[in-house]
Amino acid sequence: MTSTEHDVADLALADEGERLIEWAALEMPVLRLIRERFEREQPLAGLRLGACLHVTSETANLAIALKAGGGDVRLCASNPLSTNDAVAAALVAKHGIPTFAVKGEDATRYFSHITSVLDSRPNLTMDDGADLVAELHRNRPELLADVRAGTEETTTGVIRLRAMAADGALRFPIIAVNEALTKHMFDNRYGTGQSTLDGLIRATNILLAGRTIVVCGYGWCGRGLASRADGMGAHVIVTEVDPTRALEATMDGFEVTTLIDAAPRADVVITVTGDINVVDRHHVENFKDGAIIANSGHFNDEINLAAFDDLSTSVTKPRPFVDSYKMNDGRNLHVLAEGRLLNLAAAEGHPAAVMDMSFANQALCAEHVARHHAELEPRVYDVPVEIDREVARLKLEAMGVTIDVLTPQQERYLASWESGTS
Secondary structure, X not given: OOOOOEEOOOHHHHHHHHHHHHHHHOOOXXXXXXXXXXXXXXXXXXXXXXXXXXXXXXXXXHHHHHHHOOOEEEEEEOOOOOOOHHHHHHHHHOOOXXXXXXXXXXXXXXXXXXHHHHOOOOOEEEEOOOHHHHHHHHHOHHHHHHOOEEEEOOHHHHHHHHHHHHOOOOOOOEEEHHHOHHHHHHHHHHXXXXXXXXXXXXXXXXXXXXXXXXXXXXXXXXXXXXXXXXXXXXXXXXEOOOHHHHHHHHHOOOEEOOHXXXXXXXXXXXXXXXXXXXXXXXXXXXXXXOOEEEEOOOOOOOEOHHHHHHOEEEEEEEXXXXXXXXXXXXXXXXXXXXXXXXXXXXXXXOOHHHHHHHHHHHHHHHHHHHHHHHHOOOOEEEOOHHHHHHHHHHHHHHHOOOOOOOOHHHHHHHOOOOOOOO
16 A cells, blocks of 8 residues: 555556556657656746646646656546546556546545645646636635646636636636647647547447537537548538637538527537537427437536436436436437546547647646746736747657748848838
């Protein structure tokens, strides 16, 4: 047994978890380079870092890098279904990182794990969905004086934090890692697109070709999901509330309509919006028999599960991540992963190659706020441009890709207003 504080499923899984961590590391060369520099420079020395993230093999590599940089890292899960129990065990037993995460934990245990992280009185926070920051402000305000700054990983969390800032409730600066180009253009688009379909297929084993798949939301996640479903031979319908994004989806070649109009035709509906009740009661009433409904947004708010309970007579579980509702009118509707994050609940989340960039941003932003927190106000900041570009540069270098460099003449031209038509 280890003396490291923890609440994980089974420490005997540690060897398996370490193999998964090492496998993911092969696809994360940028984070490896950062970890090696962190080991030399110790930019986080003396700082307590509380992290509420999906406990996956990729996250483990981030936690290891942060510890290598001198940080005293404590980690809990940011979703009750997203933990890899073997990885959680390895973080405790192999790396001495206090970890509090069990796949399938109930809400009481989930929030007790957040409490275990907050009990360390963190100086820096690292969140994926803003539950840690919200709990800190709501129930542990006496700890706020110790917190210098934080980072936020996901779209949903940034929405919550901007709302807190607008209300004047946010008490320390947060960098929105989600807003980095090297995060949302690659993690959200390519990562969510691929991993959500991976979760759909693992949960159901359905053939996508020829199916009508409705994608609710055409942000970066929706773009990626729609393009990959289209590539698998599905007929894709997009629903949106933003006219510009709806126009973009139309010009990308997708059918765009309202969800109520798409409902009777939908074989699969997947929400990726970050909003509440995107699939609501009137949609449930209009889905055809056999429709599959899932969510790839962070919280289980996007599907009105209460409507399913109210309109059904029974629920069965034909497969591990499928709840089949027998509706009052005889239809069968299937909700995946309890309406939670499909790609992490039923699959393994994003491929390590894209998380390499996202977690490189996390690590570099943690270093940035550790050094510059005194210069920042309690609001939400975008990732500094120099960090975003450095992550892209390191990723290209790791991939063996070279790009052109501006000549001095070109730099002068771009900085001048005097040259024009001659």
